[in-house]
Amino acid sequence: MTRTAETLRTANAPAPIISARDVxxxxxxxxxxxxxxxxxxxxxxxxVSLVGPSxxxxxxxxRLIAGLIERTSGSLSVHGRDITGPHTDVGLMFxxxxxxxxxxxxxxVLLPTEIARxxxxxxxxxxxxxxxxxxxxxxxxxxxxxxxxGMQQRVALARLLQTGADVLLLDxxxxxxxxxxxxxxxxxxxxxxxEVRATxxxxxxxxxxxxxxxxxxxxxxxxxxxxSAIIDVPFERPRTLSLQTSxxxxxxxxEVRTTLGEH
Amino acid sequence: MTAGADRAPAxxxxxxxxxxFLSLIAAWEVGAQAGWLDPLFFPAPSAIxxxxxxxxxxxxxxxxxxxxxxxxxxxxxxxxxxLGVGLGAVVGLNALVRRFLQPYVIVxxxxxxxxxxxxxxxxxxxxxxxxxxxxxxxxxxxxxxxTLSGVVNVNEDRLQLFRSMGASKWQILRKLVLxxxxxxxxxxxxxxxxxxxxxxxxxxxxxxxxxxxxxILTYTRNLNMPSAFACIFxxxxxxxxxxxxxxxxxxxxxxxxxxxxxxxxxxxxxxxxATLAGGRHG
Ligand SMILES: Nc1ncnc2c1ncn2[C@@H]1O[C@H](COP(=O)(O)OP(=O)(O)O)[C@@H](O)[C@H]1O
Ligand SMILES: [Mg+2]
Numbered sequence: 297m298t299r300t301a302e303t304l305r306t307a308n309a310p311a312p313i314i315s316a317r318d319v320x321x322x323x324x325x326x327x328x329x330x331x332x333x334x335x336x337x338x339x340x341x342x343x344v345s346l347v348g349p350s351x352x353x354x355x356x357x358x359r360l361i362a363g364l365i366e367r368t369s370g371s372l373s374v375h376g377r378d379i380t381g382p383h384t385d386v387g388l389m390f391x392x393x394x395x396x397x398x399x400x401x402x403x404x405v406l407l408p409t410e411i412a413r414x415x416x417x418x419x420x421x422x423x424x425x426x427x428x429x430x431x432x433x434x435x436x437x438x439x440x441x442x443x444x445x446g447m448q449q450r451v452a453l454a455r456l457l458q459t460g461a462d463v464l465l466l467d468x469x470x471x472x473x474x475x476x477x478x479x480x481x482x483x484x485x486x487x488x489x490x491e492v493r494a495t496x497x498x499x500x501x502x503x504x505x506x507x508x509x510x511x512x513x514x515x516x517x518x519x520x521x522x523x524s525a526i527i528d529v530p531f532e533r534p535r536t537l538s539l540q541t542s543x544x545x546x547x548x549x550x551e552v553r554t555t556l557g558e559h
Numbered sequence: 560m561t562a563g564a565d566r567a568p569a570x571x572x573x574x575x576x577x578x579x580f581l582s583l584i585a586a587w588e589v590g591a592q593a594g595w596l597d598p599l600f601f602p603a604p605s606a607i608x609x610x611x612x613x614x615x616x617x618x619x620x621x622x623x624x625x626x627x628x629x630x631x632x633x634x635x636x637x638x639x640x641x642l643g644v645g646l647g648a649v650v651g652l653n654a655l656v657r658r659f660l661q662p663y664v665i666v667x668x669x670x671x672x673x674x675x676x677x678x679x680x681x682x683x684x685x686x687x688x689x690x691x692x693x694x695x696x697x698x699x700x701x702x703x704x705x706t707l708s709g710v711v712n713v714n715e716d717r718l719q720l721f722r723s724m725g726a727s728k729w730q731i732l733r734k735l736v737l738x739x740x741x742x743x744x745x746x747x748x749x750x751x752x753x754x755x756x757x758x759x760x761x762x763x764x765x766x767x768x769x770x771x772x773x774x775i776l777t778y779t780r781n782l783n784m785p786s787a788f789a790c791i792f793x794x795x796x797x798x799x800x801x802x803x804x805x806x807x808x809x810x811x812x813x814x815x816x817x818x819x820x821x822x823x824x825x826x827x828x829x830x831x832x833a834t835l836a837g838g839r840h841g
Contacts, residue, residue, distance in 0.1 A: 359719070362719075362723050363723075364719050364722060364723060382722040382723050382725065383723075383725070384723070384724065384725045386723065387723070388719065388720055388723045390716045390720070392716060394714065394716045394717045394720050396717075396734075396735070396738070396739075397815045398738050398741075398814070398815045400825065400828050402828075402832070402835075403828070407724070407734070408724045410734070411721070411724045411725060411726045411730055411734070412724075412725065420832070420835055421835065424835050436829075436832075436835070437825050437826075437828050437829035437832070438825060439815055439821050439824075439825060441815065441821065442821060442825075459724060
């Protein structure tokens with residue numbers, strides 16, 4: 297099941313959406329090697345989890361893909377385009393919802409459109425529909441401080457979808473929420489990304505969550521940050537929470553644990 | 560608990576306050592009448608009240624002074640705080656300028672602004688201009704420092720989010736940095752307007768030609784203490800009005816910092832988009 301990046305490419309495979317070759321990032325003039333020799337492809341419409349302990353370069357990798365920081369080595373492209381700076385091919389979501397406190401949920405969702413152009417009635421309708429899709433149709437005119445943490449992340453998810461980007465980069469999006477809310481949001485996230493046919497890179501340090509959501513789990517390790525394995529998760533979709541109790545699922549959990557060096 | 564039960568202790572508290580206040584005034588009055596209190600320092604409340612009547616209603620001589628002083632306060636405040644916010648934003652947004660200005664800002668902040676007042680008069684000369692300049696000076700710093708820090712302390716995740724949406728520098732400023740800084744800028748404006756009131760008095764104490772400060776000096780020189788007190792209590796009322804007015808303005812402008820503002824604006828925005836929300840029933 298463990299493969300290297302080289303074996304990912306087969307002759308007749310469609311071109312990957314995200315393609316990374318030997319990507320490295322060094323911070324602070326050589327003092328911190330945040331990422332080293334990262335190679336992987338992400339296929340159209342697939343869901344990839346990045347899992348690993350704190351400091352192994354997960355957020356760095358995500359920011360590199362978004363073009364928010366510059367890589368120090370290697371090549372990296374999205375949709376076949378070399379990444380040289382911030383670009384709108386990807387949408388971002390962080391652990392903190394980073395909503396604007398002075399905007400209603402609806403206005404927050406509309407923000408990406410406002411930045412691109414003057415929103416039309418159709419844009420507003422779409423933003424409203426997205427809020428309904430994440431279960432917040434009744435809270436369109438609430439402000440972030442009037443919403444719970446889980447609801448705020450739902451708004452952030454709707455905003456992410458409003459960007460229209462077909463590549464979603466999520467950095468521990470539900471990491472600050474309680475277990476119960478997180479499980480529910482994970483299931484909804486799977487439904488929603490399948491519905492909008494997005495390609496998703498999902499960062500987490502929760503192994504079960506990483507496997508449950510993903511088609512591929514990229515296992516990372518720290519000092520220096522690097523990819524130690526890419527593991528396929530072959531389960532059918534849609535998946536339900538009961539999958540997590542199956543023998544095959546737990547075999548993969550074991551495999552990831554072993555790779556991470558936790559026994 | 561019923562509303563009536565809630566109101567009763569509040570009423571009782573108000574009554575207690577009123578009783579204490581009236582007792583103090585009565586004691587003051589009795590002490591002054593009996594000659595226990597030096598009338599030079601503690602003129603009788605009844606005498607102060609009579610002075611209020613005289614200077615506001617009979618002679619009406621306080622009105623022009625009041626008008627002059629308040630005009631200066633608002634002119635100096637407007638110019639000083641606009642300069643403060645503008646320069647604060649420019650300095651805050653420009654890392655290079657900020658680095659070079661930092662030490663000077665610290666030195667200037669540590670210097671009591673009032674100390675410079677005589678120098679301003681020497682430079683600008685007597686008259687309204689130098690008074691406005693003094694008020695500008697005392698009004699400048701709080702908005703300047705607050706705007707600067709508000710603009711500098713932008714959340715890094717939010718900034719990255721805007722960049723990834725393809726936002727221009729101008730959009731980042733207008734849609735993220737400035738609104739984010741509004742509450743702290745408003746706090747600076749509150750400080751500035753309060754400082755303006757002190758500023759105008761200092762200016763008028765130095766140039767004793769007109770204004771409420773000059774009037775206080777005149778009354779004091781003539782040992783007309785009840786009238787001087789009437790002027791001082793007038794300033795108390797103005798200071799309180801400024802404080803309350805700015806508080807209300809603050810809560811309206813930075814509406815998202817208080818429950819009531821969120822509710823009010825939320826309802827307004829919902830009403831503005833009634834067709835959109837209505838769509839889900841139809
Ligand atoms: N802006 C930065 N400057 C210096 N070092 C950084 C910066 N961002 C991240 N790092 C370092 O790079 C390493 C990887 O960080 P990060 O990608 O945030 O890890 P993760 O998200 O997996 O927890 C860590 O050692 C971190 O301290
Ligand atoms: Mg991280």
